[in-house]
Amino acid sequence: MSKTVTVEVGLGDRAYDILIGSGLIARAGETISARLPGTRVAIVTDENVAASHLEALKSGLESGGVAVAATIALPAGEKTKGFAFLQEVVDAVLGARLERRDAVVALGGGVIGDLAGFAAGIVRRGMDFVQIPTSLLAQVDSSVGGKTGINSARGKNLIGVFHQPKLVLADSGVLDTLPIREFRAGYAELAKYGLIDRPDFFAWLEKNWREVFEGGDARIEAIAEACRAKADVVARDEFETGDRALLNLGHTFGHALEAATAYDGARLVHGEGVAIGMVLAHRFSARLNLASPDDAVRVEAHLKAVGLPTRIADIPGEMPGADKLLDYITQDKKVSRGALTFILTRGIGQSFIAKDVPSSEVLAFLRDSLG
Template structure:
């Protein structure tokens, strides 16, 4: 049995732990009660995760003396909506939970973002616990306090920063993930190496098969990813500075998700990030910021783990380059109309590029558009 690893997110009196390892659902009641004694909880989850893990979590909470009420939603990206937010808010209020009680997110990034947003606004802010059940959520969305829902205008445009009190990343649940979902989460793991940890990216190139297989290598990859994100969040909680580096691949990726109507049959978030990271490296090479060899290395690794890495890998037609540029211009990373991208000078040398000319982006999109 792999030991539990603890990573701290250092935010002063709002600091919290990320616990990583197997068996944490069973220990959830004890871990939460130690931090939030006497708390009652609402468990927000989706039908797929509920079928696999809700009973175990209910039992784990009860073992620690914690009452819970479930709020079970439809699965998929389209659940990050105003309608689902209303359903969660109504469920929390109808359960008569108080401000000192907690909302527990049991699921992937969609559930974590939605439940966290609800926790941040109900009764002007309730306690929040993240229990991520996907690799993507364990290494990215569950850490750092970003919450929100999608709008018809774009992804994650409505939300708040609301930090959890603890993150319980049970690595055992990853064994139940569909292979496609695990691969999609791996894109976010690779991202941390590409941002500023070239030695981690090299380690992944050698050890990705062991990460996929499980055990100590998987726990190590998750812990390294969480340490990388925790360090950035501690420096820049509200993304006014270098936390924006965590968006490597996301500006292109979010545009592609919007362009496919958030249809998970065509593209899930991690796949969008994978294509976005490849495009960011290829765009950097086009601007003579980095070597084409680095872009080729990124593409080769993504291809090796069977992730999509070009727009042509997305099933079905895409809007033209002008429409894609429109989605990019609507992205949150835009400031006063100027296009901001995370670009790179090489593997592990990402930086924030402001005032990127829209004409360059449009030309690049035309060159790489499958149509």
């Protein structure tokens, strides 16, 4: 049996554990009841995940003494992160007569985690919440740190609250059923932690990425290291007023590319946007003479080796011009007198927050990148 690793998110009296290992869904009931005795739960999931894992979770909960009061299975995909499905979840939780100390359990990827967490944060002014992420991206990123929310027609993740879970169960075994494209997309977020401030981790991934894809202890250790990295940042800056913005490496460009494809997952999924965005951030840093062009080459080579897109031209279909992409970027991030905030880098593992990037420089770079 594979090992189970525990990573603590240190937030004082709101601290919680991330458990990483295989078979955690089957033991979910005993794990949750030990931390939240007497709790009843509503499970929020999507139809794809439900087909593979819902019955196993219900069995694991009930055998551990946790009553399932409601199950809400929503359509899969980014378009579910909107007001209509938020209302459906809230109504179902209230209809099941769950109380404030009962829990909403999110079983799914980032879309379900964000939506269910937001619902838990607003029902009865805040219910308990457990994350059971079923995608690699969600296990290493969106399930940790308490950022929840939905999308607006005006942009991604613009409506939401900070609401920390009570527990995260990252069952590495469920990733075996993940389509390879989704696993690769999550891997982009794994690599991100090395590029932010853990150069040794990035080098380890360059050597060991095949074993991470295959599963076993290498996968568990990679997920755990990513969770340690995120937990450290969240403990320092829970509400993203400072260092936590570093976690947006690649996301400013990536979110703009997602918006440009109208969040069409057939063309581009979030982790792919982040992969292209991280390459763009390193190339832009080199253009500004902040970092060596060799670093951008190294980042692109690794992401390409694992099968990720690394250039805007890799996105199928027509893309808008540089001016429209810049419009999406200015919607995503705060603009102050024509200057933008970006996460840039001085090299592998040396990312920093740049608050005074001229939009004219970004526009020129985008024009070259689209050429």
